[in-house]
Amino acid sequence: MAQSKSVLLVSYQPAMFIPHAEALTSAGFAVTQVANMSAALGAVGPGTYDLLVLAPNIPAGDRRRVEAEAKRRCRSLRIVLYYQGERERDVFASAFLDVTSDPSELVRTAAELLAPPKAQS
16 A cells, blocks of 8 residues: 555444454554544544444444534545444445454455546556
């Protein structure tokens, strides 16, 4: 990666997502982890992050507010939403990952979502 892509990881239980943050960092991503809605809302801004990762332990109302505000501030922001059990409909998510997914799955998904567009021939 020529320039490090930035990831905001939001989890109300940060210890639960330390392996995910470490896997992203090892893969060359710049990771910031926050533990509540106000910190997440304060962190998102135009051009600040390339990817927003939301853990399944965030209440639906908080998650929707963070997603909506993040997209309002930065339309190009990609969002990965973790879910537990049945996946709910979500208009903002670019990708969904089951909470039981290995952290390497997040790295793969982040790399795919943030890859530069392929040149058309």
